[in-house]
């Protein structure tokens with residue numbers, strides 16, 4: 001772990017950060033009346049043969065059964081450096097969608113998100129391939145997040161140690177499809193946490209880890225927050241929200257219901273349930 | 274201070290260009306915040322793409338290795354697939370229909386054509402699905418999206434290089450000795466790679482908006498293949514026949530035919546200079562430049578919109 005920490009900061013200067021006035025909060029993410037709409041194709045009889053496809057293209061008509069899902073409806077907030085912000089709300093309330101929009105991964109239907117630097121979503125899993133070994137996935141995941149080959153080489157041992165998947169045998173040289181879901185989650189978090197982030201967003205990545213790993217990753221989240229800036233955490237585990245967050249946003253049906261200090265919002269949320 | 278926001282009674286439809294809060298905007302400007310997910314300028318985009326070159330190559334290699342890991346014969350399929358294709362065409366066109374009789378060295382002729390066209394075909398097909406088939410990746414990580422089509426084309430190039438190994442073995446077994454002209458493979462492949470990538474980027478953008486294209490493309494590509502002289506010699510068909518000039522230019526200028534002919538010229542001794550259409554290198558370079566530049570700019574123009582839907 002010590003190794004992991006010590007390699008977490010090099011190659012980064014403070015010059016690209018705006019000067020920090022004492023006591024004056026520095027915003028890192030500003031969402032301004034943000035709306036996100038998903039368009040879903042291929043519901044109903046949308047798929048079909050090539051002739052049906054040709055017909056649709058020629059008539060320039062959208063595929064049958066296009067549905068719109070209005071997932072985030074007019075959310076505004078300002079997040080500042082040093083904050084770690086929890087997102088809570090029931091299933092399908094738009095938490096993951098909001099994070100993706102902040103990361104610039106989902107285009108806004110209307111409204112704007114302003115960010116400092118490039119926020120990163122803990123989403124390396126998407127770049128990882130189940131048929132490749134853990135070892136190759138560390139490299140691929142690191143490169144996908146924008147680390148250089150050199151940085152990955154330097155941090156490789158730290159990543160593997162932190163994930164702890166070598167504790168049960170030589171698993172790093174086996175394909176990822178042979179990992180348990182917790183082991184895969186550990187490796188994913190370790191890769192993502194090895195990078196320096198201005199704004200880091202974590203979406204339920206810790207849910208499948210065991211207690212020991214959850215503790216370790218919570219410690220790492222606090223550390224990242226101190227080093228870099230702002231951390232967003234989505235979780236259905238109110239305890240881990242209480243342990244790691246300074247502020248909480250409560251979303252329901254795509255709308256922001258409440259925004260405030262952890263204790264008050266989580267208490268209101270629990271009362272609501 | 275906690276603030277409870279009263280939720281609007283009905284879900285209001287998003288108004289495009291709804292009045293942004295000037296205060297938030299000013300705050301963002303004061304602290305140097307930028308709009309998340311905005312499209313970078315073209316030079317900046319090119320720079321970002323170059324920065325991700327290691328990701329592009331690693332992703333391509335990973336794709337190639339991952340494709341065959343579940344098959345028993347594994348990586349051998351990279352060679353077997355094009356070889357089986359060539360065998361089927363040889364059986365049909367060479368033996369049953371007798372096209373063979375007009376062309377010397379018909380097997381190398383056919384195999385070269387099949388391999389080179391397969392490279393083009395697969396680049397276009399994977400390009401079409403480069404965005405629409407990888408929405409998970411596009412929605413999870415931030416990188417210049419052009420990484421995807423480029424990477425898929427690179428994976429195809431890698432597969433082609435395996436096939437070229439087989440091809441050279443076939444040539445040697447037909448008694449052809451390596452000559453200096455084999456070196457022409459390098460510029461020919463480079464130009465074709467640029468052309469394929471450009472085309473794949475165009476298809477990637479189209480395929481991102483109209484996923485149906487993935488179903489349609491195999492038919493278009495098959496038609497293209499029959500017009501490209503993969504299993505017959507275009508120069509022989511044109512010989513002694515008076516086709517309209519336009520048809521002749523169309524047949525000879527067809528980029529697929531150009532790259533196939535160049536590869537044949539490089540590798541097969543009996544495929545001589547006379548069989549090459551006029552200005553073939555100019556066509557090869559021109560197509561590569563055109564497709565590469567147009568494809569890149571066209572793809573970049575929609576950069577911020579990939580991943581919606």
Ligand SMILES: Nc1ncnc2c1ncn2[C@@H]1O[C@H](COP(=O)(O)OP(=O)(O)OP(=O)(O)O)[C@@H](O)[C@H]1O
Nearest residue numbers: 038040069071090091092093094095096097098582
């Ligand atoms: N790819 C998608 N296409 C269409 N609709 C989607 C897509 N992803 C999410 N949605 C819809 O957007 C809404 C919000 O989903 P989101 O994943 O953001 O919820 P969440 O708060 O993260 O839920 P959970 O707690 O279950 O993770 C849901 O109604 C969901 O159906």
Ligand SMILES: [Mg+2]
Nearest residue numbers: 095096097203
């Ligand atoms: Mg979610």
